[in-house]
Structure formats: C-alpha cells, structure tokens
Amino acid sequence: MEKVKKLDFCRLCKSKNLEKVLDLGKTPPANSFLKKSQLKDKEDFFPLVVNFCTDCGQLQLGHIVNPEILFRHYVWVSSTSSVTVRHFEEYANSVFKKIKLKKGDLVVEPGSNDGVLLKPFKNLGANVLGVDPARNVATRATKGGIPTLPHFFSLKIAKQIAKKYGRAKVITANNCFAHIHDLDEVVNGVKELLDKEGTFVIEAPYNIDFLEKNLFDIVYHEHLSYIAINPLDKFFYSHGMRIFDVVKRDVHGGSVRIFVKFGDAKHHINKSVQEFIDREKKKNLSDVFIYKKFAKKVQKNKLELVKLLKKLKKEKKTIAGYGAPAKSTTLLHYFDIGKDTIDFIVDDSRFKHGLFTPGKHISIVPTEQLYIRKPDYVLILAWNFAESIMKMHKKYKDDGGKFIIPVPVSRII
Numbered sequence: 001m002e003k004v005k006k007l008d009f010c011r012l013c014k015s016k017n018l019e020k021v022l023d024l025g026k027t028p029p030a031n032s033f034l035k036k037s038q039l040k041d042k043e044d045f046f047p048l049v050v051n052f053c054t055d056c057g058q059l060q061l062g063h064i065v066n067p068e069i070l071f072r073h074y075v076w077v078s079s080t081s082s083v084t085v086r087h088f089e090e091y092a093n094s095v096f097k098k099i100k101l102k103k104g105d106l107v108v109e110p111g112s113n114d115g116v117l118l119k120p121f122k123n124l125g126a127n128v129l130g131v132d133p134a135r136n137v138a139t140r141a142t143k144g145g146i147p148t149l150p151h152f153f154s155l156k157i158a159k160q161i162a163k164k165y166g167r168a169k170v171i172t173a174n175n176c177f178a179h180i181h182d183l184d185e186v187v188n189g190v191k192e193l194l195d196k197e198g199t200f201v202i203e204a205p206y207n208i209d210f211l212e213k214n215l216f217d218i219v220y221h222e223h224l225s226y227i228a229i230n231p232l233d234k235f236f237y238s239h240g241m242r243i244f245d246v247v248k249r250d251v252h253g254g255s256v257r258i259f260v261k262f263g264d265a266k267h268h269i270n271k272s273v274q275e276f277i278d279r280e281k282k283k284n285l286s287d288v289f290i291y292k293k294f295a296k297k298v299q300k301n302k303l304e305l306v307k308l309l310k311k312l313k314k315e316k317k318t319i320a321g322y323g324a325p326a327k328s329t330t331l332l333h334y335f336d337i338g339k340d341t342i343d344f345i346v347d348d349s350r351f352k353h354g355l356f357t358p359g360k361h362i363s364i365v366p367t368e369q370l371y372i373r374k375p376d377y378v379l380i381l382a383w384n385f386a387e388s389i390m391k392m393h394k395k396y397k398d399d400g401g402k403f404i405i406p407v408p409v410s411r412i413i
C-alpha cells in the first residue's frame with residue numbers, strides 16, 4: 001500500500017455523498033516523535049481533512065495513512081498515565097458486572113496497547129488475550145503477563161484465535177475502533193470470534209462532545225472515524241448485529257461506551273440507544289451546517305490563543321508545554337506554534353523524554369524541568385488532564401507560575 005490514499009466513500013454506508021467540513025492543513029503523523037539523530041531527516045506530512053456523509057451522518061477523515069506507518073511502532077504506552085489506568089479499572093469492573101462474566105471467560109481486545117484494560121479483567125479472573133500491531137508494545141505486554149499477539153485485528157486472526165482459545169464472551173475495541181478503516185472486516189472478525197450470547201464493547205470519543213466542546217485536536221491521522229450512535233446503529237444492523245446499550249463516559253473530553261450483540265442474542269435492548277439517537281437528531285447531527293459552524297469555532301479558538309501567546313512573547317515571557325499526546329501535534333500545527341513560542345515540553349512518560357515533537361521539533365523533557373527552568377507560563381497541551389496536572393503541580397503555581405488551557409476557549413489560570 002502507498003503511504004496515503006484518499007477515501008472518497010463513506011466507510012459505514014458506502015455512499016459517495018461526502019462533504020468536506022474541516023480542513024486542518026497538512027501535519028506529520030501525530031505520534032511520529034523524533035530522536036535527535038532524526039531531526040535532519042525529511043518528514044512525511046499528510047492532509048488532515050474531515051468529511052461528512054450526508055446520507056448516514058458518518059464523520060471521517062478524507063485520507064487514510066498506511067497503518068504500517070502509524071501503528072507498527074507506537075510510543076504511547078497507556079499504563080504510564082494514572083488517570084488512564086483508573087479509567088480502565090472502572091471499565092473492566094463495570095463490564096464484568098454488567099455482562100455477568102464468570103472466572104475463566106475469555107476477553108479479547110484488539111488494540112490492547114500494553115494491556116491496561118486487560119490487566120484488571122485478568123485480576124477479576126477472566127482469561128485475557130490482547131491483539132496489537134505495535135510489536136514493541138505487544139512484546140512488553142506479553143512479558144508483563146498479558147499475552148498479546150503482534151498483529152492487526154482481521155478476520156483471519158479472529159478465526160485463528162477462535163480455533164485456539166474458543167469463543168470470547170467479551171471483545172472490546174476502544175479507540176482502535178475509530179482507528180481502523182475497514183470496519184466490515186472488523187465486524188466480520190468479531191462475528192467469527194464472539195460467543196453467540198457475547199458482547200462487543202466499543203469506547204470512543206463522542207461527536208456531540210467533539211462539536212460542543214470544540215475538541216478539534218482529537219483529529220489526527222490515526223483517528224479515521226468520529227463516533228455517533230445513529231450512523232453506527234444502522235451499520236451494525238446491516239451486519240445482523242444490534243447496539244443494545246450506550247453509556248456516556250468522561251474520558252477524552254467525552255466518550256461513549258457502546259454495547260453490541262448478535263441480532264438474535266438475548267440481551268434486552270436498553271432505551272438508552274433510542275435516547276442517544278433522539279438526542280443526536282435534536283442536535284442536528286445529520287445536518288452538515290452544524291459541522292461548518294464547528295469549523296468556524298475552531299478558527300476562532302486558534303485566533304484567540306495565537307493572539308494571547310504573541311502578547312506573552314512580546315512581554316518576553318517564557319512558555320513551556322505540558323504533555324505531548326498525539327493531539328498536541330494537531331494543535332501545534334494547526335495553530336502554528338513552534339520553538340519560537342514554546343521553549344520545551346514536559347511529559348510524565350519517560351518514553352518520550354529526549355524525543356522531539358513531529359514537525360515542530362520541540363524538545364520533550366522530564367517534568368522536573370518545570371521547577372528547574374521555571375517558565376512563566378505552562379501551556380497545557382494534554383488539556384483533557386488539565387485538572388489533575390494543575391493539582392499535581394500546585395507548587396509551580398504557588399511559586400508564581402501560570403497555566404494556560406488552550407481548548408475549547410483559551411484561558412489563563
């Protein structure tokens with residue numbers, strides 16, 4: 001496969017009636033952090049355009065970057081964030097209870113990363129298996145006690161797993177569901193591997209929050225689809241499956257956890273499903289106008305933050321960044337914030353120390369540097385963790401430092 005290809009039809013309903021609603025320019029892949037020795041190499045930049053399907057309401061990227069480029073060596077290791085760990089503990093506990101899992105039941109997770117969700121499932125007594133194409137992360141997970149196959153999830157892999165381990169009571173696909181182009185293949189794999197009374201659980205950022213909270217920086221090349229219940233409900237229906245429950249979660253600025261079953265399985269369909277669909281209709285999520293309005297709001301967010309940063313630089317203030325998540329690549333590029341504005345970025349993950357941000361080449365250093373170099377301002381790039389970051393670094397603020405939260409509206413705290 002070539003490095004990037006254009007997608008000119010809807011991944012869910014196959015319609016060609018796509019309309020461009022947001023254009024964030026060209027950016028490098030959001031997780032392609034660089035070593036010092038790579039700084040002089042030529043980097044790939046790919047278009048970051050969001051299209052809307054006027055037939056089913058699906059929101060998706062206009063281009064697909066070859067997954068071999070994006071996922072074979074992944075820097076993000078989930079368990080380095082304590083907020084993420086706590087979130088997935090709650091996830092495992094509540095699913096275990098809701099589905100009434102028993103000890104020894106099989107739970108399989110495509111896109112399992114370092115096993116951050118499978119670990120608590122295992123602690124509850126489930127038999128777990130991860131599938132993750134990042135070989136480095138899969139190896140670490142396996143060594144850490146969570147067996148993980150170093151593959152992309154596919155129909156073929158699903159068949160192999162079913163043959164070797166039996167059918168799964170639960171298959172979970174979290175952000176990875178939004179990361180995969182061929183969702184027909186995923187669902188066919190799920191149908192092959194899932195127990196007839198089993199549950200497929202998906203958790204991903206939700207479009208209503210995306211639009212209302214201005215979360216444009218969750219747009220990056222890994223993130224191919226943006227999830228709403230209405231288009232997805234029709235999609236699963238066409239595959240003989242049904243969404244039977246939806247719950248709202250706070251992660252990533254607002255996500256939905258979606259429970260899917262076979263059409264003839266016993267789970268009763270909760271009224272939540274229709275409630276979500278009704279709310280999406282009420283919020284005009286199937287109207288392209290809503291997305292155009294959103295694009296204008298993003299533009300306004302950009303102008304205001306850039307104005308604030310320019311003013312601070314004019315006053316000779318020093319600014320550091322906090323956190324180098326994937327979303328920071330989108331934000332830094334679309335807002336065109338570089339080394340002339342931000343001196344360095346601190347990150348809690350030791351895996352990122354010594355690396356440089358994609359495209360902008362801002363150096364990433366340990367968090368202690370906040371107390372050594374004492375920047376006047378800290379721009380929180382991992383803004384979804386802003387509360388816990390500010391709590392953790394109360395001392396920086398007590399010593400006279402100030403935080404800037406960039407999204408949805410830039411503000412100084």
Ligand SMILES: [Zn+2]
Pocket residue numbers: 010011012013014015053054055056057058
């Ligand atoms: Zn569609």
